[in-house]
Amino acid sequence: MSYRCLTMCQFQNNYKYQCYDIKIIILHVFQLIFKYISNQQYIILYYSILLFCIFLLYLTLIGCGLKKVLEFQFINHPSNWAKKLALAQLLKLNLVQVNEQKELALTQLGKQVVSLPLEIPEALSIIKAVNGPVLNDVIAVICILNSVEQFFTSSTEEEQQNRLQFRNYLSDHLMLLQIFKAWSESENRNEFAKRFGVQNRTLEYVLNVQKQVREVVDKLKIEGEKTEEKIEQQKELSQEAKNWQILQCLCYGFRQNTVKVGKDDRSYEKNGVIARIHPSSGVKGGKILLYHQIIQTTDNYMRIVSVLDEKWLQ
Numbered sequence: 001m002s003y004r005c006l007t008m009c010q011f012q013n014n015y016k017y018q019c020y021d022i023k024i025i026i027l028h029v030f031q032l033i034f035k036y037i038s039n040q041q042y043i044i045l046y047y048s049i050l051l052f053c054i055f056l057l058y059l060t061l062i063g064c065g066l067k068k069v070l071e072f073q074f075i076n077h078p079s080n081w082a083k084k085l086a087l088a089q090l091l092k093l094n095l096v097q098v099n100e101q102k103e104l105a106l107t108q109l110g111k112q113v114v115s116l117p118l119e120i121p122e123a124l125s126i127i128k129a130v131n132g133p134v135l136n137d138v139i140a141v142i143c144i145l146n147s148v149e150q151f152f153t154s155s156t157e158e159e160q161q162n163r164l165q166f167r168n169y170l171s172d173h174l175m176l177l178q179i180f181k182a183w184s185e186s187e188n189r190n191e192f193a194k195r196f197g198v199q200n201r202t203l204e205y206v207l208n209v210q211k212q213v214r215e216v217v218d219k220l221k222i223e224g225e226k227t228e229e230k231i232e233q234q235k236e237l238s239q240e241a242k243n244w245q246i247l248q249c250l251c252y253g254f255r256q257n258t259v260k261v262g263k264d265d266r267s268y269e270k271n272g273v274i275a276r277i278h279p280s281s282g283v284k285g286g287k288i289l290l291y292h293q294i295i296q297t298t299d300n301y302m303r304i305v306s307v308l309d310e311k312w313l314q
Contacts, residue, residue: 054078054086056120059106061112063098067103093124114222118142118213125253126213130222134242137177138249139213143206144176145292148304150202151176159197166196167282171306173250173290174243175282180206244309251290251312258313259302261287268302275300283307 002219058069066072070083073269087104090096095110106114111125116123120297129138143153153159168175179196183203186192193200237245259268259275267274268289275294277283278301286307294302 054083055089058083058086058108059090059095059114059120062090062104063106063110069104095120099187112220112222116222117217121253121256123253125249126217127222128249128252129246131219132245132249134246134249135217135238136210136214137181137242137246139217140180140206140210141173141246141250142178142179143209143213145173145304146209147202147206148176148292150199153193153197153199155197159195162196169284170286171243171247172281172283172304173306174246174294176304177246244308247290247308248312249308251308253314254290256289257310259289259291261285261289270294273300275302277301277305278303281305288313 050158057072061069061072070087087096090110093109094107095106095113097107097110099105113120113123114125116126118126125138125142126135131133155163163179165176167173168178180197183189183192183196183198184207189203190200192198193203217295258269260304261267262269262274265285267276269275275291275292276299277285278295281303283289283305288308288310289305290308291302291305295301295303
């Protein structure tokens with residue numbers, strides 16, 4: 001969820017906005033570490049973090065009414081290239097626009113994104129799902145991803161075998177969602193948690209946050225694509241079609257977490273970094289994947305992956 005917060009302080013009788021983001025702090029720590037690292041993969045990672053921080057900061061500042069974001073005073077100034085690229089991405093995603101006064105302003109989509117207490121990819125995924133039958137499911141997946149490290153207990157072989165009934169060979173995201181939904185519908189949630197090796201407290205937390213996010217979306221009257229014909233068609237969707245719609249919404253928001261298959265059909269490449277699917281995944285492969293995170297052990301591995309339709313990235 002979002003670590004961003006805004007405060008408005010009075011300075012010399014003028015109101016000025018100040019933006020605090022924990023990612024900016026992390027960035028400066030990373031810059032110190034970066035001075036001692038020459039590995040090319042870390043260089044790529046550094047610029048990815050740098051670009052995302054500027055991207056997030058610029059959206060926040062524009063939302064506060066700041067017009068000249070390129071002149072924002074950083075503690076350590078990124079390159080002009082990085083700043084312009086971040087701004088170009090905001091324009092490409094239709095989050096900001098140049099108004100008649102030739103000033104930067106939020107679009108309707110941008111206003112919806114900043115109104116939600118979520119990270120940009122999370123907000124975009126939820127907005128994509130609004131007015132559809134999978135909104136609650138998309139919110140649930142996002143909540144699960146924020147708590148995924150505490151989702152499972154230290155599983156026994158029996159618990160792992162029990163979880164095989166939820167295995168999805170196209171999507172780990174959908175597997176986690178199905179476990180969560182089965183738990184929430186269970187008459188004895190504690191017994192379910194013990195049988196399948198999941199953290200009951202974590203799932204309770206996910207359920208509570210899911211309800212809170214849904215309440216915020218309803219309260220803010222977030223609007224997505226809406227036509228009577230589309231709504232009528234969605235009422236008749238099969239579960240398989242709904243599953244694909246969930247993944248499409250996640251792809252829309254987390255586009256930066258997509259990878260294409262490499263030369264050997266087992267490895268995937270992203271900005272020069274080569275990674276493989278983690279052995280714990282139920283997904284065996286696909287031309288384009290959505291991943292939750294990349295971890296480095298003996299190799300670079302993608303955790304929680306799903307197969308995507310190539311058309312979604314066009």
